Amino acid sequence: MHKKHILFALHEMLINQCVINIRMRNRKALLCIITLAILLMPVSSFGFSSNELNGGWLEERDGVKILHISGSPYEMGYQYGSLLKNEIKENVRIFLGYLEKNGYPYDRLVEIWNVMKDYLPREYIEEMQGMADGAGLYFDDVAAYNTWPAVFNHLYCCGMSAWGSATSDGRLYHLRSLDWGGGFGLRDAETGKYLRENQILIVRKPKDAYSSICPQFAGDIFAWGGINEKGIAIGETTCLTYDTTFHGISAAFRMRMVLDHASNANEAINIMSSNRTCGWNFVISDGKIPMGYVIEQTANILYVGTWFDPVEKTPPFWEIENVVRRSPMFISPMCAATQKERPFYDPSGLRGFLFFLVGKNPYFVLWSQYKALSNEIDRQWGSLDLNSTMEMLRDVYLGKTDFLFFIMQKFGSFKPFHQWVACPESGDIVISFASKDKMACENPVHYFNLYKLLEEKPP
Structure with a gap:
């Protein structure tokens, strides 16, 4: 998971725990209040923008969809997945079905991916993870699709x-x-x-x-x-x-x-x-x-x-x-x-x-x-x-x-x-x-x- 999403999850978990402690009049309530004050600071204080699509956008000119993506491999993948999630999901369904009919079921594609991934530069695996997160797909779905x-x-x-x-x-x-x-x-x-x-x-x-x-x-x-x-x-x-x-x-x-x-x-x-x-x-x-x-x-x-x-x-x-x-x-x-x-x-x-x-x-x-x-x-x-x-x-x-x-x-x-x-x-x-x-x-x-x-x- 990307570090941004980890911090957001930790942020929410600690807030919920502090609220529970306060309700129970726990001795640590005061400490939790102080912690809350820190955690409620803008997320940008942690060194990243809250705009997850920063540097990525989708436009259409005369029927041609133009996707602009930039940044780190994960960021580009996340922009890609977020902006074209419907089209990506359609194509994933198309190809996984097509490949299965032609002798490559899903499990076989994942097996092949697990062989080939060791040769692939890390940057493209990170970009695939970003796409999966942005489109709301499992990583293995994106990986299986990209083996075709x-x-x-x-x-x-x-x-x-x-x-x-x-x-x-x-x-x-x-x-x-x-x-x-x-x-x-x-x-x-x-x-x-x-x-x-x-x-x-x-x-x-x-x-x-x-x-x-x-x-x-x-x-x-x-x-x-x-x-x-x-x-x-x-x-x-x-x-x-x-x-x-x-x-x-x-x-x-x-x-x-x-x-x-x-x-x-x-x-x-x-x-x-x-x-x-x-x-x-x-x-x-x-x-x-x-x-x-x-x-x-x-x-x-x-x-x-x-x-x-x-x-x-x-x-x-x-x-x-x-x-x-x-x-x-x-x-x-x-x-x-x-x-x-x-x-x-x-x-x-x-x-x-x-x-x-x-x-x-x-x-x-x-x-x-x-x-x-x-x-x-x-x-x-x-x-x-x-x-x-x-x-x-x-x-x-x-x-x-x-x-x-x-x-x-x-x-x-x-x-x-x-x-x-x-x-x-x-x-x-x-x-x-x-x-x-x-x-x-x-x-x-x-x-x-x-x-x-x-x-x-x-x-």
């Missing part, structure tokens, strides 16, 4: 980093789409609220870490991507693999660590390369250099590269100058050999299509995404900026640029929950969110700036 990226992450996303000669002004632009066809219909049985309706934009100002902005599901202490004040951006794609372990840190928590503690690309790469657990691709951008990098990893295999690494042009994949991008499959042959249900390295062509038709090559769908995005990057190479990159992403997902990907979209694998493009150097970000009735690519875009959001004060 490690146990059943079937998000099919994409990411890109483009800079230098690939962009119109030489600046770096980072693209991210969070897609999950299988989760698009998830909703809370009690309220009927869809998971996609409980997305938020979080502006974090940690006391002893870097500030950042990232879109999340209410209840996430981890991160699915974002940008920080040091010009670092990150995003992920899932890569299902047989090479997994729970003895490490969930990649989603490591992305949070990058946003909190990485001031350059090397620091970000080191964080993401350590304590690996399962299969992921990451796109990491450093707007200061500028340059983008890709990481492919399993529990025991690691590949780190940029656009000119020979791995990037392993057929049928190809390199694009000053651009890195990823879909939810490995390009590194060593990593690819560990992937679930990948019958052969090259998922494309007639063979790939025929195997797809008989249900033996799901990677043909992922290839169609990679190909559609890459072809459009090639077409617009040299003219990419914040707006044109976002328009390109939306056009690809709306089926305007590639007929094959348009057809593959009908299988429902790529339903974007949110999509964004950011310039880490300037802090500008353009973003769209899915709503009750539409995917993110069908909804209006919104413009924000990290540094302007950080300057804002509570209303």
Whole structure:
């Protein structure tokens, strides 16, 4: 329990005991009266503010919920839990029910948490405790919820980093789409609220870490991507693999660590390369250099590269100058050999299509995404900026640029929950969110700036 709540409880307990003693004409009554006088002093005399949400507030702009949190890990968690308690409870119910149906009952999630918590930095455990206290939840509920990226992450996303000669002004632009066809219909049985309706934009100002902005599901202490004040951006794609372990840190928590503690690309790469657990691709951008990098990893295999690494042009994949991008499959042959249900390295062509038709090559769908995005990057190479990159992403997902990907979209694998493009150097970000009735690519875009959001004060 936080020290503030302990002092309040002690305060109330001693007052009640003194009142009882006075009524019983106890000899200690006089001492109790003196004690009462001390205890009735304002709580602020103990060195903390009675305003538990100091530094945290929630606002809404054009339908986008923006959560501002700041302070110590516990304080940020408490602000988060207090201001979004209903949305957090809905998402916890959604995921605990979903995971149980897919072979991960509550007790198993807690067991997994008890293994992984020993690897997780203490600050995030404190933030989770703050969320639990603020939202009125048991700590184990928050912990079990925050294990889901490690146990059943079937998000099919994409990411890109483009800079230098690939962009119109030489600046770096980072693209991210969070897609999950299988989760698009998830909703809370009690309220009927869809998971996609409980997305938020979080502006974090940690006391002893870097500030950042990232879109999340209410209840996430981890991160699915974002940008920080040091010009670092990150995003992920899932890569299902047989090479997994729970003895490490969930990649989603490591992305949070990058946003909190990485001031350059090397620091970000080191964080993401350590304590690996399962299969992921990451796109990491450093707007200061500028340059983008890709990481492919399993529990025991690691590949780190940029656009000119020979791995990037392993057929049928190809390199694009000053651009890195990823879909939810490995390009590194060593990593690819560990992937679930990948019958052969090259998922494309007639063979790939025929195997797809008989249900033996799901990677043909992922290839169609990679190909559609890459072809459009090639077409617009040299003219990419914040707006044109976002328009390109939306056009690809709306089926305007590639007929094959348009057809593959009908299988429902790529339903974007949110999509964004950011310039880490300037802090500008353009973003769209899915709503009750539409995917993110069908909804209006919104413009924000990290540094302007950080300057804002509570209303």
